[in-house]
Amino acid sequence: MAHVRTFGVVGLVLAAALTAGCSGSSGTGSGTGSGSASAGASAAPTEANPAGDIPDNQAFVAYQPPGGGFTVKVPEGWARTSQGGTIVFTDKLNRVQISSSSASTAPTAGLVTNQVVPHLRGQVKKLAASKVSQVTRHAGRAVLLTYQGDSAPDTVTGKVVRDAFERYAFYRQGREVDLTLSGPVTADNVDPWRIVSDSFAWR
Structure with missing residues (x-):
């Protein structure tokens, strides 16, 4: 009788394990990982990323x-278009956006504040939070202008x-190159934009 009871307990344990395995496998049908828990964990950050986030695995090429x-x-x-310079x-x-032009003098914070910002106000809707500073990149010193503005309406949805x-x-x-990087204010593109701005080099 003792042997019978032992067999019965082992059978119940195996049945429970099989039942748990079946219920767990049914949850992995919609996942891409080896298990539902890991798939859910990896999917959550992706869904939480703000629109416009450049992927961490984005490759960069010299232009x-x-x-x-x-x-x-x-x-x-990325798609490339060009017009003039x-x-x-x-x-x-x-x-x-990369713009190249001849210039008799180097840009300064004052020049950007007094000339560039007013010009941009006529091009960028609701331009605000403009700030001018001098920064150092691998190519040397540069004048950095940061600001916010509305994008052009989407041609399909009209969304701004x-x-x-x-x-x-x-x-x-005698040559000035203006490098402008832009994306949604909710996106975290600090690292990709740093890669681009730091990569600039004169030839």
Whole structure:
């Protein structure tokens, strides 16, 4: 009788284990990981990311415009358009704009405040929170202008996004290059934008 009871207990334990395994496996059908718990844990941060966040695994490639003069790393795979001396790389809600022009003097904080900001007010809707400072990047000193403004309405939905802008003005030997990085104010693109601005180099 003792052997019978032992077998019965083992059978119940095995049945319980099989039942738990079946119920656990049914929860992994919608996940991409090895288990429902790990899949849920990895999915939550992705869903919580604000719109416009550039992925951590985004690759960057060096870009050198026709005629040379400088190089800068831009996100790989982004769409590129150009008009005159301005090149723009875009992906979803983010944008990298590079403008090159001749200049007799190097940009200063005062020049950007008194000339560039008023000019941008006529181009960027609801421009606000502008701040001008001098920063150092690998290419040397640059004048940084940060501000916020409304994006152009989406051509399909008409939705307007509040954007944050970083505009770097680099100068050398009569040539100025303005590097403007922008994306939704809710996005955390500090690291990607630092990669781009730090990669700028004169040639």
